Amino acid sequence: MQRVPSTITLNVSVSDGVFTSTAQVHIRVERANLHAPQFTQGMYEADLQENAPVGSKVIAIRAQDADPGPFGDVRYVLLSDSARDLFSIDGNGQIKTLERLDREERSEMVLSIAAVDAGGRSGYCSVRVTILDENDNAPQFGASEYHASMRSEVEPGTLVTQVQAWDLDQGANGQVSYSLYSEASMQVTELLDIDPDSGWVRLLDREVQSSYHITVRASDQGVPVRLSSLVNITITVLDINDNPPVFERRDYLATLPEDVAVGTEVVQVYAASKDIGTNADIYYNIRSGNQQGHFTININTGDMHLDYYLRPTFLSTPTMAQNLFIHAYSGQK
Structure with a gap:
């Protein structure tokens, strides 16, 4: 294509056949906005450390416009509304952060950017920003x-x-x-x-x-x-109930006068278990020897009392002795 000069000068003459007049006409040629800005890449990739300080540089991008003069001047615009709160871009295409970025909230962002010339023509590109993890969370x-x-x-x-x-x-x-x-x-x-x-x-x-x-x-x-x-x-x-209670003594001996009052404590027996918790709770009863029901035993404490008036005729042996067999058990009553 032939290059057109920016100014054209014409010499113009006019004549009536007798007289002639001349003049110069200067024509200024206005350049047309023939070209839109073009980025060097359609997609740019950038890594940014999580929690990078405000003002950190992310990446520099570049667009060129083949038009001379003002139509070749390019400015950059962030098109993403959400990105404008987080990033800025200057006239040189340098992108910087406006806030600290948290990877746990967003690990990647894609920015849409336009390059616009003075005539309103534009080109577009995208920038993918990957947020690199920082160890800022404890388990x-x-x-x-x-x-x-x-x-x-x-x-x-x-x-x-x-x-x-x-x-x-x-x-x-x-x-x-x-x-x-x-x-x-x-x-x-x-x-x-x-x-x-x-x-x-x-x-x-x-x-x-x-x-x-x-x-x-x-x-x-x-x-x-x-x-x-x-x-x-x-x-x-x-605990499992695997340890039977053991009495403190094998035999207990109590001596009572024949006119002992009803309610008198006769003896207290005691047993213990190696189990723990409720399995170590011991309970008592009279297993045998109390057919007449003269004695009672406290199920929790092992205290035995006379429950009925005792007469000599009750005693069944010449030695006037009564044998009672006490049972101790653990677990539930």
Whole structure:
């Protein structure tokens, strides 16, 4: 195409056949806006660290317009309404942040950008911004505390309970492992352990006690700093009734005068069990030897009283002795 000069000068003459007049005409050629701005790429890719300070540079983009003069000047416009609150773009195509960005809220954004020349012609591109994870979230347990129970006869190796924690971060920053808190007593760590991957608490050894109290730590694998959370677990041991009561003495002896008053305490028997909890509650009854019903026993305390006036004719042996057999049992009445 032939290049047209910006100014054209014409010499014009006019004549009536006798006289002649001349003049110069200057014509200024206005340039047409023939070209729209063109970006060097249709899609740009940029990575941005999560929580990057306000004003951080994201990427510089560029559009060119082949028109000379004002029609070749380009300005940039962010088209996404939501993006205008988070990013800015200057006359050089440099995109910067206006806020700190949280990857857990949005991990990726696509910005639509226009390049507009002075004649109103425009070109378009997109910028995909990927937010890179920062380890800014500690693992969170599913409960504020855990309660579990196990029977006293369970064997070592038994899985007792499981804890679970989640981390909103990504990759190693969100990978959770479990451990017993370092301040746990040696006694606890010898009896219980926890699988670092699954969070299952396992019995290592069996010891007679009514409950265990442990603290578990959930840690992520963030670099350079690991974040962690703690949770308490209470494990209650459910006793089985496998230890029969044993009397303090095998035989109890009581001596009464024949005119003893009704209601008089005769003797108190006592038995105990190695079980715990309600299985260690002992109850008493008279198994035999009380056919006439002269004696009663307190089911809870083992206190035996005379319940009926005692006469010599009641006594069945020459030694004037009465043998009673007391039964002690544990568990439910």
